Amino acid sequence: MLRIKRRAASPSFFSLVAESREELTHWANRSANERRQRRAPVNLDLFRSGRLVEHVAKDFGGRCAFCEKQIHTSDGISHFRPISVHNQHQADDYVDHYSWLAYEWQNLFLICLRCQKARADRFPVADDRRARFLSTLDESRNEEKPLLIDPTAENPSQYLTYLLSGECLPKRRLEKSTTTIEFLRLNDTDLIAERQLAIEATLQSWDASLRTGIALPEYFLLEGSYLGACRESIARTLVNYRETVVSINNGKALRNYLENMLRNASDEELSYVSASIDILRETDTARLKESRVVEFDPTLRSPISFASERNSRELKVNEIASISIENFRAVDSLKVGFPEVRSDKAGAPCLLLLGENAVGKSTFLSSIALAILGTKEARKLKLRYHELARSTSRTGWNVWSNSPLEVNVKFHRSSQSATFFYDPIRERLDGTTEQSAIVLGYGPHRYFAPAKGRRGASAADQVRSLFDSQKALPDPSEWLKTLSGSQFDQVARTIRTILPTGDDDHLVNHSEYGICVLAQGQLTPVSHLSEGYRSIFAMVTDICRSLLQYWSNLERARAVVLIDEVETHLHPRWKMRVMSSLRRAFPAVQFIATTHDPLCVRGMDDGEVTVLARDELGSVQIVGDLPDVSGMSAEQILTSEYFGLSSTLDAEVHLEFAKLNERLQSRQAPDIGLEAKELIAKVTLGRSATAQIIHAALQRYLDEREHDVVNVAAHARAEAVATVLRALRASRGN
Template identity: 30%
Template sequence: MRFVERDRVAPPKWFAMEEARNNRFMLVDYFGMDEKSLSQTRSFEPVEFSYTKDSSQLEVAEALHSLFEGCCAFCESELSAGLSVHRFRPSSSATPVMDTSSAHLYYAWLAEAWQNLYPICENCRPKDPFHFPVTSNRRAPLPQHEDLVAFAERDDGRWPSFPLDENPVLVDPCYDRKLWRHFRLFPHGLLDGRDRRGRETIEHFDLNRADLQAAREATFEWGTERVKEYLTNANATAPTALLDPGRLPHFGGWRIALRELLGNALGRARPSDNLGRELNRLKDLPDAMDRFNDAIGQLSAAEHQWYVDDAINPEEQLRAGMGIRDRTYDLPSKVEIHNYKSLEKIEVSLPDPPKDKPRAAPSLLILGENAAGKSTILEAMALALMDPGTRRALRGLDPNKMVLDPKYLGGDADPLELAQVLVSYGDTDDKTLTIRRAQDNTLAGFRDDGIKNALPVFAYGAFRQYLTSERRHVRHRHVRSLFEPDELLSNPEKWLVRLSNDDFEMVARALRDVFSIEGGFDVLERDEKEVYIVGAIGSQPDGPKTRTPLSLVSSGFRSVLAMLCDVMHGLMNKKINPSFQTLDTARGLVLIDEIEAHLHPRWKVSIMSGLRSALPGVCFIATSHDPLCLRGMGKDEVLVLERVREVSEQGLPVHTQTLVNLPDNKDWTIQQLLTADFFQLQSTESGEARKAQAEVEDKLARGVRPEDDQAVRDYLSEMSAALPIGDTEVHRLVQQAIAEFLARRRTVTQNRLRDLRDETKKRILAALEGV
């Protein structure tokens, strides 16, 4: 890390553009809400600054690139592949939480402030972007109205009263000049923290990655060699590149090391920050080279001692007394299922977070025909990720019924002895659940190996109604719905009226994203028994209000509300989720079978995006039969299961496979979704029309030629009528290609069908090129 004077580059002109000005005035309106509305409303999504040529915010990224001379602000690596824009203070819900009532507001007012924006490489992006600790547990006061107005009216993007009245723990490369107070660079490239600020900054931005250590070691070697050349050459002057690194990567770390080396060589406990002067003083000494070599030796010895002392790793040092947050494991990156129920071998990979919402958790929607294994995947994942105590509490779990038996899929092999679910966490260790057939004690059929999952897990079956009362807390409460179809959820209203004021407002903020599907609300209110949805009648905010009891909303909405409140209840329970701070930052995994159950089409279109907005840090994995639920899912966030009638590796005549790398469906019509790989319907026409189509395709498969059958001829003419093919020869070639496609498509697998489509497209294109 190096100190950079921010004012040496002027703020980009984007801050004077209409988009930026509108956002600043929206900020004034947001903080100008009445107290109740502000406490129940999240701040709006900030701009995700893009470094693409067609982006209106390109100028911001370019200015940051120039300010830091093409390097990452935190690790100093060269940004050869472009940059991302990082908000030093998070745009909302900063943790650790100091005051629950205002936690969601920190630091919304700096989301688009020039002083808060930094260039960052992908590898330095914090795993916890909300983490921003301050000393003495005291954050800056919330902004006054006049500060917000002044910020909105100026065109340079600078927050008027900066720096804030607080003491951040993380080191700021544009504010903390004396970086040597917080960091120490060793000869082999290891960056050490001298104090809490240095150690937490290294941890937060992962500044001791192996590639960084190697690069810093090379810079250290280069720098020490240049110093030695200077010390041994009587006529040499101190090389500019040695003292003024400019664009070269990792020279901020080198200057920290050089300062310590010169201090040790000169016997100074506090050497001057003027390194050129100190270097000249050393050169004037007769034993300058010996002193410098001794200084390198001292630093190497300190590095060796660091490794001796840190048989505990740096992270545990931080836990031991420096106040680092507790870390949880990441979401699983991949789940492999082997021989579980009807699934011989299935791999489910979670996608990366959406690029336009890097702080959001990834999610996945699983599609497939009945009996393809959608619910089975959810069961296997839930069993593998829940703790053994929760698994024991579920009634009726029989491992003998969970291990694949080939005879149920048409095979003649003996029943298999075990099933396995392997959970991968990227670079960390894996977790494995092994399920064996058990003769006497069914609980003995489950064995867990590897790391323990730290994320709260929730699992819900297709039937998600709730009681009029509240269920008592049991450890399997949040997963039993998936395994026990008759299980009813708790009445959410009982829990909502019992919450503290701050927690109720926090839940209301999350619910607003889901209520917006139904039309939204102004605020939620409650008395000792009920919760009320309060909304304005008409467009006048000061006009009359409606006050609707929560119990009177639609049944579909109630089922979503019951499930969502059950998830929030679990996330907020310190016994289940000890690291909980806010619903904005809470992490977890929610498995939902048939997400579309009980929902109106308006809800189906928005349910996935609504849930993901309500709990942005939670990963939702759901199954569905409905194309409307694909709305809200991006590229790589959909998985399709297909039953294949061909012999598998274990000789099964029928098995399930996955279709991945599906196209982005954002702009597709419902008919396109239904007839594409997502749902694999050959037609959305009536039963009679499909029957007539099937009869024609049967004839084609038997080799009937169009010229010999009027029905076949009419059908092919209809298929090719819309194409611009006036030439009879071209018309015949197109019809022939279509005929062969229709004849073959009913007997091939979905993966082979893709190849068949490509072949047909090429043949039609070749015919059209002759027009």
């Protein structure tokens, strides 16, 4: 880790954050009581904005501030003082820390995804004494003593050192040193291996110059990953060479020193320095044995940062990279991939599955749940596994295939995968034994009833409604009544993020009526709310309850949540915001949902919507080459390949248009009324040659699409566009 010199913020930076800063200031000026159930309105997408990331990345040389790995700007930027801090003792005084510093230039760091996830929302301070709410950054630095190294305010080499084998060690066992290594997981197995390779390559170049006198490589010690560790390894070879000490924080000065040494030192001195490299390797081997460095599995959660006081189970926090399904119910073979990050927005990548009934949408969710649960938990569901096999008959549903069922879920930054395997001939269940990630599942009928909604304690119970449509959700009021203080407020803030509450609405734990929503001055018990309101309320509360078993901060909680028919019971206005609201409420959660409703596509990125359809042989396929869904209107979505409709007109009206169009094409236009002719001219035809060609292209495209929804996108749209373009060019030439 190197000392980083920050530049002053440019005027363009302040312009970028001005609007968001103003909204945050308005929230910060509310009273503490008003802020209790309101999340700080921080524009997380802004920290993935290309322009803002470039501003910050330049100061850090394109390297992570903590681990020093060279990273792409797609990792985004993060904060030294997190905008939502881990509240280990559930202290009300620190609920809003350090959200007010969200747009503070000196608090914005370039941090890689690995370090962001390792540190999460933890920001330890000495004696747990934090700065005052709304204190400036300078005041915060004076009022608290962070136990994480700030490379922009102090010299990391005073706290950390590196072995030639790649391990990071604390200097003098200082608390700040050990805490930084532990919280940032600077000794992840992968990180140690990469660091060792970089150090070894640096030493080999240096040794070659010492032995042969060849010039140092052009960017030696100036570019690349792990510069702090590499520069320190070179500096350690110079410890016994003269008395001059050069700081590793100044790469150009260190390089100049080495070049002068190569020019001016005697052969004996150069040989002495070269020999010191082998000596260092031997001494570091001994130091490693004495230090007892603990290497971290990068997929395991740290027990310090999460709610381990309430649940000591050591679960992994894997994020799905791809899903492969073979011979599972309606699915013959299917594979879907996930990016690690969204292209230009904050939050975890998600997936929305579209398609008609019986194309395998629910099957897709069930298969993911079984694979991630592991066979140990999956057996608790007591399923009839032979009924999961693919039916081989197109006329019946119970002619089961003898081919094995197989599901494989791969994860980002992990060599391990989750598998589910069932052999219908031998009736053998196999696959990953233990659970691979936190997974929650919700079937299409998300109702709750006090008598039927008792909550099971196992991981299998958390996905049971995907397999049992009669499984009710637990009554959210019963659990909410057990909460108090900051924990109740945190859940209330999350629910407010999703439900269409007014600015002054609150969730209230009433002594007589129980959990109520106070909206526009009216107190309403949850049990008396509308069906749609109760459905989403129960599901969101259950997600909160499940995640709080493992995480103390819902904004940082990572899990996979599966929702079948996410639009169930929702008003059209809710459908348009349900996915974006869920993602905003649980920004680190991977949501995988199904829907029949085009309105739910809102809130999804390009590439996050997958359409399933059957081909002419009845096999389920993914519709390819789909248009960008972001920014589409509901009608555009309906008439695109996502839903395969020719238009959104009423079926009878559409039929009349078709008949009129047919008569017009057969030269019966004079028989059509003037009003109908004008309407057709506006909607489908035109008087010019260009308009007629456009109509012909559109007609051909729609005809082909209605006959073959799976394969049309590969050629029909392109041909139609090409035809229109040729017509427009010809018209312009005339």
